[in-house]
Amino acid sequence: MGVVNTALSVMAYDYPIEKLSVYLSDDGGSKLTLFAFMEAARFAAHWLPYCRKNKVVERCPKAHFGSSNPSRFPETDQIKTMYESMRVRVENVIKRGSISHDYITKQGESEALSRWTDGFTPQNHPPVVQVLLENGKDKDVTGHGVPNLVYISREKSTDSPHHFKAGALNVLLRVSATMTNAPVILTLDSDMYSNDPQTPLRALCYLLDPSMDPKLGYVQFPQVFHGINKNDIYGGELRHVFEVHLPGMDGLAGPTHAGSGGFFWRRVFYGCPSETPEMNLDQRVSHSIKSREVLAMAHHVAGCKYENQTKWSRKMGFRYGTLVEDVYTSCLLQGEGWKSIYCNPKRPAFLGKSPINLHDFLNQTMRWSVGLLEVAFSRYSPITFGVRSISLLSGLCFAHYTFWAIWAIPVTIYAFLPQLALLNSASIFPKVCPSMHPLALYY
Numbered sequence: 001m002g003v004v005n006t007a008l009s010v011m012a013y014d015y016p017i018e019k020l021s022v023y024l025s026d027d028g029g030s031k032l033t034l035f036a037f038m039e040a041a042r043f044a045a046h047w048l049p050y051c052r053k054n055k056v057v058e059r060c061p062k063a064h065f066g067s068s069n070p071s072r073f074p075e076t077d078q079i080k081t082m083y084e085s086m087r088v089r090v091e092n093v094i095k096r097g098s099i100s101h102d103y104i105t106k107q108g109e110s111e112a113l114s115r116w117t118d119g120f121t122p123q124n125h126p127p128v129v130q131v132l133l134e135n136g137k138d139k140d141v142t143g144h145g146v147p148n149l150v151y152i153s154r155e156k157s158t159d160s161p162h163h164f165k166a167g168a169l170n171v172l173l174r175v176s177a178t179m180t181n182a183p184v185i186l187t188l189d190s191d192m193y194s195n196d197p198q199t200p201l202r203a204l205c206y207l208l209d210p211s212m213d214p215k216l217g218y219v220q221f222p223q224v225f226h227g228i229n230k231n232d233i234y235g236g237e238l239r240h241v242f243e244v245h246l247p248g249m250d251g252l253a254g255p256t257h258a259g260s261g262g263f264f265w266r267r268v269f270y271g272c273p274s275e276t277p278e279m280n281l282d283q284r285v286s287h288s289i290k291s292r293e294v295l296a297m298a299h300h301v302a303g304c305k306y307e308n309q310t311k312w313s314r315k316m317g318f319r320y321g322t323l324v325e326d327v328y329t330s331c332l333l334q335g336e337g338w339k340s341i342y343c344n345p346k347r348p349a350f351l352g353k354s355p356i357n358l359h360d361f362l363n364q365t366m367r368w369s370v371g372l373l374e375v376a377f378s379r380y381s382p383i384t385f386g387v388r389s390i391s392l393l394s395g396l397c398f399a400h401y402t403f404w405a406i407w408a409i410p411v412t413i414y415a416f417l418p419q420l421a422l423l424n425s426a427s428i429f430p431k432v433c434p435s436m437h438p439l440a441l442y443y
């Protein structure tokens, strides 16, 4: 249900509905996720007008109904009942692992779910692109339009590398280009949701400001986490990153992308600022996104062999070769001349989850450490390539991240050595004599 809430929170943005499209990438390739999104599409027809009419601030249904100080409007109980029955249906299906026939109400739905044949596994399956809501055709319960909602499960094959999240993001970039090709893209993780319906307008204030540097490529919002342990013993809030490092980088060429909460000009993924023409803001794809040719093209670009012998990942899209595609890609984008801006409004734009138990924390730390070291020792290491292509200071900022894992060595020594020295009555620091005052101050 988490990702359903993520999608609903951004579908309900205060933004012209005909310009808004939500693309969901399901790397697990599960028909249960598609089913959850069929339910979400039905619920959106009630949820979007409810939010619009009542100017709801919390547009993530779970946060809205679960708030300790919930706002109440005449329809609140009715919408809450609908949300709860959707939740129960989705959770029942997940518990059972199969979708009972009573839950399928539309003809197209069983057809879409029939794509999960016997040989369909998360590691080996054809691409699935399913349009769940189409702007201009589907309407909410008040007759008002709805944003496009598209489910994508890219093709997977055991003999083609999938490149983790970067691979998924590149498929999203291409499928959205064939269907709607909007000039601005927001990346959002499935464990985050929008906490402020005005966020796109905030980002556009920067992206469309004519006084801004034309090389401005993206606006990054911080990740703010909710539901963290009271004392945050694992440091999951990452305050040093979002309150110190990123504002600091903002004074240079701009912050790194944080994987989620970044509004990008689509053109940054097609080359350096001088190579890519300004986006035509009125650019629209004229065909229906459900038309046979558009769907055929969307399936084609979601194929796992599509990128072979193309510039994808080398010159285009998110870059492969590391588990931390966000730091790597943004370092290379800045190397191409793109700039970024940090936007940290008082009301967090996005709220997300961070590990709250040792197992998840170690898992994430391991993944980040390996990913960052992959960048640190790559051909495009910020310490060699970054300092030359961006600037000395920006390169060092990226290097600070990429060598992050190595900090574990001095920190561990510092955690144990003084105590061991005390227990053994050994002295580890030199005795201070008057001539060593500056050194003593340093210690």
Ligand SMILES: O=c1ccn([C@@H]2O[C@H](COP(=O)(O)OP(=O)(O)O[C@H]3O[C@H](CO)[C@@H](O)[C@H](O)[C@H]3O)[C@@H](O)[C@H]2O)c(=O)[nH]1
Residues within 6 Å of the ligand: 025, 027, 163, 164, 165, 168, 188, 189, 190, 191, 258, 259, 260, 323, 324, 325, 326, 327, 364
């Ligand atoms: O093979 C993969 C792996 C992950 N994801 C998605 O990537 C997102 C982030 O994954 P998560 O498990 O939440 O990882 P975190 O460690 O919490 O992610 C942080 O670190 C990642 C690597 O730097 C960034 O991409 C994320 O945005 C950032 O929140 C989720 O939406 C996943 O669905 C994929 O689509 N395919």
Ligand SMILES: [Mn+2]
Residues within 6 Å of the ligand: 189, 191, 353
């Ligand atoms: Mn996460």
